[in-house]
Amino acid sequence: MPSKHDEHWLDDLRNLPDITLTEQQKEKIMTAIRETDTPIGKRSSRHGQKSSYRLATLGRTAAAFSLLAATVWLGSQLITWNQSATLDPTVQPPNQKPAGSSHQEGVSQGTGGPNGTGGEIGSGEGAPIASSDKEADLNRTIKDVILSMKEKAVRGQSYDQKLTLETSMFDEVEQSWGKPDRTDYANGITYATYKNKGVILGYNKGMQIVDIRRVYGNWEIGNIGSKGSQPHYLSMADVTRVLGEPDRAILFAGQTIHIYNVTDKYQLKIVYQGEDNGKNELRAVRTDVFYPRGTVNLMQAVTTPELVQSIRDLAKEGRLYGVEYPVETSVFDTVEKDWGKADMLGGVNGVTYASYRTQGVVFGFNKGMQLVDIRSYDTRLQELSLSDVTSALGKPDVSADVSGQTIYTYKVNSKYELKFVFSGTANGQNAKTLLVDHVNIVYPKAAVNIMAQ
Secondary structure, rough: OHEEEEHHHHHHOOOOOOOOOHHHHHHHHHHHHHHHHEEEEEOOOOOOOOOOOOOOHHHHHHHHHHHHHHHHHHHHHHHHHHHHHHHOOOOOOOOOOOOOOOOOOOOOOOOOOOOOOOOOOOOOOOOOOOHHHHHHHHHHHHHHHHHHHHHHOOEEOOOOOEEEEOOHHHHHHHHHOOOOOEEEEEEOOEEEEHHOOEEEEEEEHHHHHEEEEEEEEHHOOOOOOOOOOOOOOEEHHHHHHHHHHOOOEEEOOOOOEEEEEEOOOEEEEEEEEEOOOOOOEEEEEEEEEOOOHHHHOOHHHHOOOHHHHHHHHHOOOOOOOOOOOOOOEEHHHHHHHHHHHOEEEEEOEEEEEEEEOOOEEEEEEEOOOOOEEEEEEEOOHHHHHHHHHHHHHHOOOEEEEEEEEEEEEEEEEOOOOOEEEEOOOOOOOOOOOOOOEEEEEEEEEHOOOOOOO
């Protein structure tokens, strides 16, 4: 039962603003008041004891302080109770973790990415989590884009195009899209460029689409993320983290090309600007979905040995398979007039090299503009293995390993040399799997810088 002192305190509390208290809340208030420390001791709820707190003047003053403390406490409790009554029951109160949560202050949780990496530790207590969450969302989106790219390549489709290798015909596309902005011919394929769509379509003599190239302006693969976010430029690190190392890597005209054999028919190619320096900082400029078999002219189909022998026979005339301009008797001015400006120019030992990416050809010419070296990255030639070459031509006159590549040189006559450059180093065990990177026809005599001598 409440004591007279309790009744006195309750009378004082009645002067406070009207409030509605449950019996449990009233009991909690009274318990807090009884348990309050005072200057003359701790108030006890044991009213039957001998020291029943018949307060003197000093004691009453202390009790007044106790009442004030209780009043402050009561006010804070009322605010909390009122807030609790108005909050959505599904919303967690501030600084309260959900049940079963192990989330720590200043630590962003891992996303369970492909490498199984966890979160990153923030800098100090209360480090912002939103930023790392946003980054995690971006990483998941990038992964989804790359996986979608691969899944569509398996079906013979480009990432953001409805066209399909083998079944889509160029004449139907032309009816829908109109005439292309530019047309080129290379490696037995005609390439139609549609600049406004950022697409280059390669089709064979039967009008069958066999190569879909998606070109990304300013190295951009798309505006990944929420509206208003900055575009993300797909990096080599992004792709290799999701798809792993490529089946083949080719360096050509200042670009690195990673080839993934997504099925036994189709290839996904990621073209990066620059040459790989091992730091994976390169950015994608193009993705290709390619059907190698579609480049073969069925009306002129030859066996692999016949193809290799044909390459050697053309080399005796200073010509390279798939290229109409011979070394020695052709000048670069003619090439530039027919093909336009080169995509890239460079010089080595007095020879200038002009690279044409669409055609997959590099022309080397001397100071007199005479063609002295022609290199072909024809996809048909890149299907040849070291075993195919040696079976048809025998052992090379010269073999060398240079910068991680094996080079076989055949002196086809007194003037010209035919070189097969392979994507890797021969080790005696990989003759059937080591494939051609490119093929050269060289006119050594004119390649010498006479002025330098």
